[in-house]
Amino acid sequence: QVQLVESGGGLVQAGGSLILSCAASGRTVNMYQMGWFRQAPGKEREFVAAISWIGGVTYYKDSVKGRFTISRDNAKNTVYLQMNSLKPEDTAIYYCAARSNLAMGVMTEGSYGFWGQGTQVTVSS
Numbered sequence: 001q002v003q004l005v006e007s008g009g010g011l012v013q014a015g016g017s018l019i020l021s022c023a024a025s026g027r028t029v030n031m032y033q034m035g036w037f038r039q040a041p042g043k044e045r046e047f048v049a050a051i052s053w054i055g056g057v058t059y060y061k062d063s064v065k066g067r068f069t070i071s072r073d074n075a076k077n078t079v080y081l082q083m084n085s086l087k088p089e090d091t092a093i094y095y096c097a098a099r100s101n102l103a104m105g106v107m108t109e110g111s112y113g114f115w116g117q118g119t120q121v122t123v124s125s
Helices: none
Strands: 002-007 010-013 018-026 033-039 046-052 058-060 068-073 078-083 092-099 112-115 119-124
Touching: 002 092, 002 112, 018 033, 018 092, 018 119, 033 078, 046 068, 046 078, 058 068
Parallel strands: 010 119
Antiparallel strands: 002 018, 018 078, 033 046, 033 092, 046 058, 068 078, 092 112, 092 119
C-alpha cells in the first residue's frame, strides 16, 4: 500500500501562486511516476502533471505548460506542484496520485493506483 497526503491548497487571486506538496509513504518502491490531477465542479477529473521518480522526466497538460512546475525530492518521498500565474479556471480539487500500471499512458487516470484525499485550490478573479 501507498499513502499520499497533499497539502498547500488555498485561496489566491488570479495571477498569484501556490505550491502543493504530496508526501508519499508505504511501498513507494514500485511507483514509477507521481502525478497531479484536478477536478473542477461539474467536470471530470483531468491530468495536470506527472514526474518520474527516476530521472525526473516530466509531463504536463498543455494548458498549464509554462505556468506549473512539478518536481520531486526523492529523499523525502515528496512531490511538489508549483503553480504560477493562476487563473480562475484552475480552480479545482487537486489530487496527488501514484502510478504503477504501465499498460496505460502516464496521463491516464486508470494507470494510477493510489490517490490522496485532495486539496482545494480556489482562484478568484
